[in-house]
Amino acid sequence: MNDTVIDPHVFDELQANAGADFVVELVDTFAAEAPTLLTELRAAQVAGAAERFRRAAHALKSNASTFGASRMATLARALELGGLPPDTAAVDTLAREFETTLAALQALARQ
Amino acid sequence: MSAADSVPEDGLFGRFEILTAQRQLRVDGQAVALGSRAFDLLAALAARRDRVVPKDELIGLVWPGLVVEDNNLQVQISALRKVLGTQAIATVPGRGYQFTVAAAAAGAVQATRAPERSVGAAPQPARLLVADDNKVNRLLLCRSLELMGHEVASADNGRAALAKLRGERFDLLLLDLEMPELDGFALLEQRAADTALHGVPVIVTSSLEGVAQVARCIELGADDYLHKPVNPVLLKARVDSSLERKRLRDRQAELLARLAPDLPGTAQGADAALPDARRTTATLLCACVSQVDTLPPHDTLELLSRWTTLMFDAVEEQGGLVSQIGGDSLVAAFGAHRPAPGDAGAPWAALQAAREMGELVALFNAERSASGSAALMLSVGIASGEVVAGQAGTPRRSAYVCVGAAVQRAAQLEALATQRGGGVLVDAATQQALSGDAAAHVLAPVALPGGSTLMQAYALGPD
Numbered sequence A: 001m002n003d004t005v006i007d008p009h010v011f012d013e014l015q016a017n018a019g020a021d022f023v024v025e026l027v028d029t030f031a032a033e034a035p036t037l038l039t040e041l042r043a044a045q046v047a048g049a050a051e052r053f054r055r056a057a058h059a060l061k062s063n064a065s066t067f068g069a070s071r072m073a074t075l076a077r078a079l080e081l082g083g084l085p086p087d088t089a090a091v092d093t094l095a096r097e098f099e100t101t102l103a104a105l106q107a108l109a110r111q
Numbered sequence B: 001m002s003a004a005d006s007v008p009e010d011g012l013f014g015r016f017e018i019l020t021a022q023r024q025l026r027v028d029g030q031a032v033a034l035g036s037r038a039f040d041l042l043a044a045l046a047a048r049r050d051r052v053v054p055k056d057e058l059i060g061l062v063w064p065g066l067v068v069e070d071n072n073l074q075v076q077i078s079a080l081r082k083v084l085g086t087q088a089i090a091t092v093p094g095r096g097y098q099f100t101v102a103a104a105a106a107g108a109v110q111a112t113r114a115p116e117r118s119v120g121a122a123p124q125p126a127r128l129l130v131a132d133d134n135k136v137n138r139l140l141l142c143r144s145l146e147l148m149g150h151e152v153a154s155a156d157n158g159r160a161a162l163a164k165l166r167g168e169r170f171d172l173l174l175l176d177l178e179m180p181e182l183d184g185f186a187l188l189e190q191r192a193a194d195t196a197l198h199g200v201p202v203i204v205t206s207s208l209e210g211v212a213q214v215a216r217c218i219e220l221g222a223d224d225y226l227h228k229p230v231n232p233v234l235l236k237a238r239v240d241s242s243l244e245r246k247r248l249r250d251r252q253a254e255l256l257a258r259l260a261p262d263l264p265g266t267a268q269g270a271d272a273a274l275p276d277a278r279r280t281t282a283t284l285l286c287a288c289v290s291q292v293d294t295l296p297p298h299d300t301l302e303l304l305s306r307w308t309t310l311m312f313d314a315v316e317e318q319g320g321l322v323s324q325i326g327g328d329s330l331v332a333a334f335g336a337h338r339p340a341p342g343d344a345g346a347p348w349a350a351l352q353a354a355r356e357m358g359e360l361v362a363l364f365n366a367e368r369s370a371s372g373s374a375a376l377m378l379s380v381g382i383a384s385g386e387v388v389a390g391q392a393g394t395p396r397r398s399a400y401v402c403v404g405a406a407v408q409r410a411a412q413l414e415a416l417a418t419q420r421g422g423g424v425l426v427d428a429a430t431q432q433a434l435s436g437d438a439a440a441h442v443l444a445p446v447a448l449p450g451g452s453t454l455m456q457a458y459a460l461g462p463d
Helices: A008-018 A020-047 A050-067 A070-082 A089-109 B036-047 B055-062 B070-084 B135-147 B158-167 B184-193 B211-219 B232-259 B297-317 B345-370 B405-419 B428-434 B438-442
Strands: B011-013 B016-019 B024-027 B030-032 B089-092 B096-099 B127-131 B151-155 B172-175 B202-206 B224-227 B278-290 B321-325 B329-334 B377-393 B398-403 B423-427 B443-446 B457-460
Touching: A008 A020, A008 A050, A008 A089, A008 B135, A020 A050, A020 A089, A020 B135, A050 A070, A050 A089, A050 B135, A070 A089, B016 B036, B024 B036, B024 B070, B036 B055, B036 B070, B036 B096, B055 B070, B055 B096, B070 B089, B070 B297, B070 B345, B127 B135, B127 B158, B135 B151, B135 B232, B151 B158, B158 B172, B158 B184, B172 B184, B172 B232, B184 B202, B184 B211, B202 B211, B202 B232, B211 B224, B224 B232, B278 B297, B278 B345, B278 B405, B297 B321, B297 B329, B297 B345, B321 B398, B329 B345, B329 B405, B345 B377, B345 B423, B345 B428, B345 B457, B377 B405, B377 B428, B405 B423, B423 B428, B428 B457
Parallel strands: B127 B151, B127 B172, B172 B202, B202 B224, B377 B423
Antiparallel strands: B011 B016, B016 B024, B024 B030, B089 B096, B278 B329, B278 B377, B321 B329, B377 B398, B423 B457, B443 B457
């Protein structure tokens, strides 16, 4: 299951280039920052603020790609490029994917 | 390695190695003959290479307990530049000198000049700035660059990045596009409008999609564009390449500054505008050194290089600008490109420069006579009047020029001084501008050959 959530090649390369200890730190930072961005996504959707919505989705896509979290990156990218959605259903899906991604990353980082 | 003002330490600086215990300088591993004072001066400058060292401080270090004129110091500086290259010691007019060669990492001998570095040589550490509001991206980018051996600072928005760029020296900016306060595009626009920031190259890093964004960044002056997530191999290649280009540009700027230094309206960079021509009152100085062509060709050129270096120092020290170098002669303008410093104005500055030139040549001759070499003869002509000053030439080659009757008079006076066996001759306009000054009494009227009535001349006598 993890293989589809996190691209192992991207993650291995990240560890090799930046150092495994540093990647643990980086995952912790992602764990702290992403919920704020998800909150911003919801707030922007409610406020009808398309640009704010796009920016928050863009930031999540960017971070997910860094870790090789392909599925989460694909979901975030769809939000970034898709315009303001009518409800928060897609945001909820992304938030659930983030939880899965984070659990997988934390397991991989501490291996 | 610290550059504390303590006991001079052994050190490796590019191609140069200073061995304190043996009092020896090695260049490319070979010991080089250096006078004792010159060695002390080098050790003093190298130990204080993190700052400009005032002349008084250097004199105190090299000639402890002695009262010594500035000129002795200039002669020793000139001797060091002959060995180390002119760029190794920078003259900061009015402040002093600074040793500019970076200390090499232990065991790694690196060439000091960028163009001489072989392709693929280990790049020197640089100071980089990362601007990204996304903490994960920022941390990762900083980490990657630090692992390449660079010193990295960061900013989490464009405004903070711009403030850092304006306040500190950076060799490269890695810029995200989407940021609060001031985004990457706005930062590039502000950089484009501020010539002081043109020297810092920018690599844009973004995960924005579409070539339009990339094109816009390049149009706004970014050097390169890297898509996020940034591939570390590509990052290293682009960073090294940008830093190498910057080193070459800095070197070109140095060369440009040697050819056309500090001119009004001259901005560094590709869009540098030539300063407007203007009509102004200035004092011109023509100097010529004779009796050098009897030497072997190589020695002649070496001697002239040293002479020119000393004369540049004398001119720049008085706020003048050397507008022409003719090998054994030079023309300098005072008060043309910018007002002469001090209340006494351009005539006084030119006279002081001439006096310093005379003293420098006397010291230089004393050094040469000790080694059995023939003395040089210096002739100087000084004239004041209205000139047209500005940049002239072709798009391929141009120079700062001064044109006017005063320029011709200065050249004629220099020729007359040569006929008289050297010395300094001054025209009537300069003498009148100085009368009332304490300097006037040192100028005595002289009879020109053939009873010339074209102009009056005054000779500069001893103090």
